[in-house]
Amino acid sequence: MAISFMLNGAAVEHDGDPAMPLLWFVRDRQGLTGSKFGCGVAMCGACTMHLDGTPIRTCVTPVSAVAGKSVTTIEGLASPAGRAVQEAWRELDVVQCGYCQSGQIMSATALLEQNSNPSDEDIDAAMQGNLCRCATYHRIRAAIHLAATRLTG
């Protein structure tokens, strides 16, 4: 029986292996490639999407687990917090290779949607699961603070 859920506001169906991770369904079947594969074991965060607003590691989330729910990827990011995060990222030129940044932005957006004025410790806690080998962490912290200021200011 097909699994159906909302992907970036549109209904989608999957009638293949229900154990297929959401990441691969979205990338290989839906052609949305902004979310990345980095580890396959939920240790790097490059695959982060929102499930009903909560950040999840989609490389270990079977499609069956999101049946009837709402999934948002970087391509569907449209909330005020999401926009503010993207703009702050651009203003501070956070990116280097960029590969992890979709996941970073999804985690940062979820943080700001829960906590409008995070401290450095809050940021470290929320972003701990997102690896960046270019080590843009210093600018990620600054950009989250900047986005928070814009959202509340």
Add this chain to the structure above:
Amino acid sequence: MSISSLVSASAPTTTRRTFIKVTTLAGAGFLVGCGDSSSVGPAVRAAPPAAPPVAFNAFVKIGADDKVTVIVKHLDKGQGVTTGLSTIVAEELDAAWSQMAWEFAPADTARYANLALGLQGTGGSSSISNSWMQYRQAAAAARAMLVQAAAERFGVAADSITVADGILREPGGRSATFGELAEAAGAVTPPAEPALKDPTSFKLIGTHVPRLDSVAKTDGTALYTIDVTRPGMLTAVVAHAPKFGAKVASFDASRARAVPGVVDVVQISTGVAVLAEGFWPALKGREALAVTWDESGAEQRGTAELIEQYTALAGAPGLVAHNDGDAVGALAGAAKRVDADFVFPYLAHASMEPMNCVVELKPGECEIWTGSQFQTFDQMTAAQIAGVAPEQVKINTLFAGGSFGRRAVPDSDYIAEAVTIAKAIEGRAPVKLQWSREDDMRAGKYRPLHFHRVSGGVDANGDIVAWNQRIVGQSIVKGTALEAFLVREGIDASSVEGAGTPYAIPNLRVEVHHPDVGVPVLWWRSVGHTHTAFATEVFLDELAAAAGKGPVEQRRTLLKDHPRHLGVLNLAAERAGWGTPLPAGRGRGIAVHESFGSFVAEVAEVTVDADGTFSVDRVVCAVDCGIAVNPDVVRAQMEGGIGYGLSAALREEITLADGAVEQSNFTDYMPLRISDMPVVEVHVVPSTAPPSGVGEPGLPPLAPAVANAIRAVTGKPIRRLPLGERMPV
């Protein structure tokens, strides 16, 4: 990697000869770019021009829509080269930053060689330094052609035309944009020696311009190899040997073939490839494979055994890399003597995007999509396997999700594997080879394990008079196409670069052993400097202590004839508040190192708790990289080099048990996370010297600065990396 520093001692510049080669391309028709929107910058993608843009030369195209497209001959793997080269072109062209776009160059060594390497490739932190004069001249030539076209259109003298923000103006007030003049300007004979700007009139170079890749890398549209799809494409996942040098003895693919979505299973030289409709079924197919391996030719040694053998080798004379004075004699006569053995582990690059490559074979054609870092080698290797001529291999270079050296491979390992698979299925479908993280972690090409034995002597006056060092480690280039260029009298220069220098020590000897080990090794961000800077800067602190001198004081004395070293040393020390008191348990350490033509000093501040746990709280960095084309990109590269260096220093280590790699994923190879990242301050030294490297030079001083800071608190020397969780207290 360090090829530029090995091949060419000074920052490369464009010679008149190379420039003529460039300018003769103008008017020879349009450059064939990648022709695929995947490799075109976001601005171009948003507004495709109606007519093809005019190619002024190999590096600059201008469209009727005013868009200036820079042909980027280097791979972007995060270092910001698309912005850097575009800044250089915009500057000499007097373009507005908002009209700049870029695309990656095709594989074409004749046009797009790295002038420091002599082949098309990116490495040695040379992207800006080797391109600096070449791109300035290309843009200045295009500007002169536009000016000539404007003069003809307006019927005025060329020298009365002014150019600013992409608009040419004549004294009477008439004006034209680049786009309006592009076609006419493209027909003008290029000047043989275009006039370059006086650096004092630079408007963009040295200022802040937004990165050209920031938008695409924050909205999910930036394309990497993993994102490429071709009609009918299959994804390949390979079962690789459990040990280096092992071969497939036999395999049973019946269960693998039964996995829904699996299309084919083929044996190749590096293992067994499962081809499927997407990554997930390919991975499931690989899990269902039964492979028996022949390990008779495999490397069987473990890390402990290798270190034991390296230690024994360090007791015997090696090949002499440096020899000033008489280090052995001076050591024997020294008033005080310090001895140290250092051990540095194998390191994985572990870039965020595991290695991958897309290949499409057709009769007489091989088309590749990948983050190609050595286009020349990749093209030659693919041609050989595919059975076509090198010029029949078309390489579409894409963004790379990191590299740190991993994609600059003399034997093009993962590209060769992808082409081999495509050939094994006789080109029936395009193939995307995608390594899993475990494949990437266990495939080798590591920063080689190194052992250093250093002895130093201080005389009765407190002067350092002797330095005797033996380095043991595999040669990176031995057995590759680069061996003939980079190995001299048996010595791989990349193993000894940065050792012992530049300190004024009268008796200095450096020897090296290159043992043969069956573990594939490769350059890893800053290459030999990763270990030589550590041994040098940590040992120097210990010798300074024996001489009764402070770390900064000692370095100033020994660097008195090296103004650029001194400049960054003093700047970093001053900005870090060197000498001001710190609370108990906190300490500072400093290190200074030259690599890839640039000079970097870093001061690390650490906190060490009573139980030996510690944190790195702050790093102050001073860099002299000549003219900083994009100062903010320079700062970003220093921040990144510090983070990557700290990551390795804290926890990274590839170990072997009976020849098999023990790590597999980020569960047991644990890079730096955000909570580990210190506050970083970067100070860029103003300079009029030609630009030098920034991708790598921020890394070498980091680990020794941290180790020196910890020793400043604990008093206990640090002789082994990674540091691990607790320091001896």
